[in-house]
Amino acid sequence: xxxxxxxxxxxxxxxxxxxxxxxxxxxxxxxxxxxxxxxxxxxxxxxxxxxxxxxxxxxxxxxxxxxxxxxxxxxxxxxxxxxxxxxxxxxxxxxxxxxxxxxxxxxxxxxxxxxxxxxxxxxxxxxxxxxxxxxxxxxxxxxxxxxxxxxxxxxxxxxxxxxxxxxxxxxxxxxxxxxxxxxxxxxxxxxxxxxxxxxxxxxxxxxxxxxxxxxxxxxxxxxxxxxxxxxxxxxxxxxxxxxxxxxxxxxxxxxxxxxxxxxxxxxxxxxxxxxxxxxxxxxxxxxxxxxxxxxxxxxxxxxxxxxxxxxxxxxxxxxxxxxxxxxxxxxxxxxxxxxxxx
Amino acid sequence: xxxxxxxxxxxxxxxxxxxxxxxxxxxxxxxxxxxxxxxxxxxxxxxxxxxxxxxxxxxxxxxxxxxxxxxxxxxxxxxxxxxxxxxxxxxxxxxxxxxxxxxxxxxxxxxxxxxxxxxxxxxxxxxxxxxxxxxxxxxxxxxxxxxxxxxxxxxxxxxxxxxxxxxxxxxxxxxxxxxxxxxxxxxxxxxxxxxxxxxxxxxxxxxxxxxxxxxxxxxxxxxxxxxxxxxxxxxxxxxxxxxxxxxxxxxxxxxxxxxxxxxxxxxxxxxxxxxxxxxxxxxxxxxxxxxxxxxxxxxxxxxxxxxxxxxxxxxxxxxxxxxxxxxxxxxxxxxxxxxxxx
DNA sequence: ATGAAAGCGCTAACAA
DNA sequence: TTGTTAGCGCTTTCAT
Numbered sequence: 088x089x090x091x092x093x094x095x096x097x098x099x100x101x102x103x104x105x106x107x108x109x110x111x112x113x114x115x116x117x118x119x120x121x122x123x124x125x126x127x128x129x130x131x132x133x134x135x136x137x138x139x140x141x142x143x144x145x146x147x148x149x150x151x152x153x154x155x156x157x158x159x160x161x162x163x164x165x166x167x168x169x170x171x172x173x174x175x176x177x178x179x180x181x182x183x184x185x186x187x188x189x190x191x192x193x194x195x196x197x198x199x200x201x202x203x204x205x206x207x208x209x210x211x212x213x214x215x216x217x218x219x220x221x222x223x224x225x226x227x228x229x230x231x232x233x234x235x236x237x238x239x240x241x242x243x244x245x246x247x248x249x250x251x252x253x254x255x256x257x258x259x260x261x262x263x264x265x266x267x268x269x270x271x272x273x274x275x276x277x278x279x280x281x282x283x284x285x286x287x288x289x290x291x292x293x294x295x296x297x298x299x300x301x302x303x304x305x306x307x308x309x310x311x312x313x314x315x316x317x318x319x320x321x322x323x324x325x326x327x328x329x330x331x332x333x334x335x336x337x338x339x340x341x342x343x344x345x346x347x348x349x350x351x352x353x354x355x356x357x358x359x360x361x362x363x364x365x366x367x368x369x370x371x372x373x374x375x376x377x378x379x380x381x382x383x384x385x386x387x388x389x390x391x392x393x394x395x396x397x398x399x400x401x402x403x404x405x406x407x408x409x410x411x412x413x414x415x416x417x418x419x420x421x422x423x424x425x426x427x428x429x
Numbered sequence: 430x431x432x433x434x435x436x437x438x439x440x441x442x443x444x445x446x447x448x449x450x451x452x453x454x455x456x457x458x459x460x461x462x463x464x465x466x467x468x469x470x471x472x473x474x475x476x477x478x479x480x481x482x483x484x485x486x487x488x489x490x491x492x493x494x495x496x497x498x499x500x501x502x503x504x505x506x507x508x509x510x511x512x513x514x515x516x517x518x519x520x521x522x523x524x525x526x527x528x529x530x531x532x533x534x535x536x537x538x539x540x541x542x543x544x545x546x547x548x549x550x551x552x553x554x555x556x557x558x559x560x561x562x563x564x565x566x567x568x569x570x571x572x573x574x575x576x577x578x579x580x581x582x583x584x585x586x587x588x589x590x591x592x593x594x595x596x597x598x599x600x601x602x603x604x605x606x607x608x609x610x611x612x613x614x615x616x617x618x619x620x621x622x623x624x625x626x627x628x629x630x631x632x633x634x635x636x637x638x639x640x641x642x643x644x645x646x647x648x649x650x651x652x653x654x655x656x657x658x659x660x661x662x663x664x665x666x667x668x669x670x671x672x673x674x675x676x677x678x679x680x681x682x683x684x685x686x687x688x689x690x691x692x693x694x695x696x697x698x699x700x701x702x703x704x705x706x707x708x709x710x711x712x713x714x715x716x717x718x719x720x721x722x723x724x725x726x727x728x729x730x731x732x733x734x735x736x737x738x739x740x741x742x743x744x745x746x747x748x749x750x751x752x753x754x755x756x757x758x759x760x761x762x763x764x765x766x767x768x769x770x771x
Numbered sequence: 772a773t774g775a776a777a778g779c780g781c782t783a784a785c786a787a
Numbered sequence: 788t789t790g791t792t793a794g795c796g797c798t799t800t801c802a803t
Binding site for chain 2: 091092135137138139140141142144145148150160161163166167169170173182184185186187200201203204205206228229230369
């Protein structure tokens with residue numbers, strides 16, 4: 088039999104005052120004599136009283152809480168974004184609830200509903216697919232502030248913060264072309280996610296500029312996961328002719344899968360084949376990072392998203408903003424000219 | 430000017446019934462005629478009504494929410510634990526709030542207070558230091574169910590789930606000794622965290638059994654971070670004589686730091702020096718994992734912790750449990766006999 | 772300087 | 788089958 092926690096009335100009774108007086112002491116609002124204040128404070132200490140913020144939220148119609156819904160919490164890219172969001176929010180006395188969808192629309196729906204019921208003050212959300220538009224609309228209908236992160240959704244007028252996928256993929260592909268590669272395979276994420284589409288767009292643009300024919304066989308899709316990268320690499324290198332001389336991973340986990348598959352196939356990087364990736368992979372037992380990547384700035388993405396959200400929550404901003412942060416190619420050691428050219 | 434969200438009374442008015450009737454429709458409790466139910470449902474749909482769970486929680490005195498407080502959300506070890514906790518909790522209709530302390534006691538305190546005020550139904554918590562005992566006591570005083578994760582706290586009678594640090598460190602050290610190593614450096618985490626202490630204990634026991642003198646110069650402390658590992662490695666290999674032939678990292682991030690430092694020092698693993706680590710590092714651009722580790726089972730740790738917590742919350746269990754999960758040595762390629770012996 | 776009443780949104784207990 | 792009342796814990800408004 089659990090003892091009930093003390094309420095403001097228990098404190099009031101012990102201090103011999105009315106509940107409202109205790110409230111005034113706690114919140115330093117209105118007048119209280121030093122003597123009363125003292126008695127109340129002693130009562131609070133004695134009972135170990137802490138206010139119930141459910142009641143407060145119910146009264147104030149605000150929870151000081153925002154939700155951050157990401158797609159894969161095991162990926163450092165997302166956890167670094169999380170840091171950015173938290174740091175900015177905490178500076179504004181907002182609590183962040185972190186939710187993980189595992190790229191599953193059903194989980195996203197579940198979280199959105201739960202969080203709306205809990206009167207969450209705002210959302211930063213990574214869509215899992217085009218279907219996420221339903222959840223986004225649900226939030227917007229309720230006039231709850233929302234910032235979309237990383238992935239665009241067509242035909243919704245909503246704030247968004249993302250990295251420049253088109254430009255990043257373009258630059259990385261150009262880099263490979265300049266090394267002499269002509270057969271470059273693109274290992275994309277899920278076809279219905281905007282970052283996939285945009286990275287393919289940048290890739291194609293670079294090829295076209297260099298007058299290299301686009302071979303659809305060289306473009307494959309899977310999840311943004313190690314397993315996906317591995318599967319795609321094994322398939323591509325076993326079935327497509329002529330074999331590509333360079334591989335473009337659409338994210339860091341796909342890159343890991345590719346590298347493992349290459350090992351299995353006894354292909355060395357970069358001697359036998361070149362590999363590049365979107366997004367860096369900060370934790371790595373390699374003596375030094377060796378993967379050539381185009382890096383987004385995840386911490387800054389998170390910060391920006393939080394800032395946009397706070398602007399909405401405070402009511403300071405009412406127009407929609409779309410922010411695209413620049414990306415940066417980091418050349419390391421996973422690429423070489425194609426074998427035939429050496 | 431934000432439109433207020435519809436309440437149960439708005440729905441009732443539109444449907445021409447009393448609030449309680451709406452409540453009955455929503456919760457399928459009590460009797461309702463089909464006709465009334467129909468009208469209510471239409472009103473709900475028209476207004477886009479969703480119940481306010483703050484009110485519900487206030488009434489029911491339960492939030493169906495538990496908090497998971499970990500020390501470093503960027504480490505896959507903790508995010509994998511998170512998965513285990515979430516999967517079990519979701520099966521029991523409990524929501525998980527994930528919080529990250531960055532090993533900072535101040536952040537832990539902030540979260541604990543916030544979560545208690547929000548009437549969180551239970552806690553799974555990773556202490557950041559011996560000082561965490563204050564926060565633990567605060568929770569226990571309020572009779573809120575609590576399970577400690579990973580790190581023991583002296584002199585508190587509380588449920589705990591952890592991996593077998595002593596045994597793991599013992600086995601890993603033995604493995605090095607059997608390879609012929611005598612000078613084995615231990616790169617520990619913070620001195621005041623129980624896992625540090627216990628891993629050192631296992632390390633020392635293995636040395637003693639093999640009649641190898643313990644050299645305190647070979648034991649250093651830092652955070653469980655890459656930066657810590659790097660710093661310790663540079664110091665150890667620059668200043669301690671004779672140089673150790675094998676290095677023991679007390680966690681995966683320390684291992685990463687060590688490996689980077691070794692690269693900087695132009696020492697090859699395992700040809701020049703051997704490295705082992707506590708905890709696996711699942712994401713890695715290496716073609717295949719090469720670090721010899723003693724792996725805990727993080728997903729299972731999370732599951733067990735959640736199960737213990739749920740047992741407490743449901744009131745099914747009242748006695749304290751301490752669960753120590755076994756660990757497993759995974760021999761890979763980061764170790765060789767010491768150079769002088771080759 | 773302090774307090775009583777009312778209400779935030781919901782539902783259990785009781786009444787009709 | 789439906790409705791009224793009361794109360795979860797807190798604070799604003801209006802007394803005193």
